[in-house]
Amino acid sequence: MLKKAPSKKIKLKLMKTKHLVCQARINGCKAVLLVDTGASNSCIALSEKENFKIREKGDPFEASGAGKDKVKAILGQECDLILGRHKVDKQSFVLLDMQNINATLVKENARPIDGILGADFLNKNRALIDYKSKTLSL
Secondary structure (H helix, E strand, O other): OOOOOOOOEEEOEEOOOOOEEEEEEEOOEEEEEEEOOOOOOOEEEHHHOOOOOOOEEEEEEEEEOOOOOEEEEEEEOOEEEEEOOEEEEEEOOEEEOOHHHHHHHHHOOOOOOOEEEOHHHHHHOOOEEEOOOOEEEO
């Protein structure tokens, strides 16, 4: 009989915009990350690169998001990631300009975010989102 591996449960909060966010630590620094199943890659705001001690890897490229405009992006090195009280493996983030995203959140009376947990992370960690209990299980 197969035993179910114990899962890590991370508490999520529902923003005024109905987005789910979690508390995290990236390279030891506090962060607020939006959980986004529609984002192909996990991202960190380029403006927070120094705060989270993330070094760039490779050349800049254009990334597309939910809007029609392309944004400049660059791959960041792998980072130590802690979600809630749970240490997660190393995680790579795409560094990109998130000013428009945060401006929209603030306009909707929500707090700005530091980054996004995307499908790359969610798939790799076989994540399950429980909307009723507001938890992310890995």
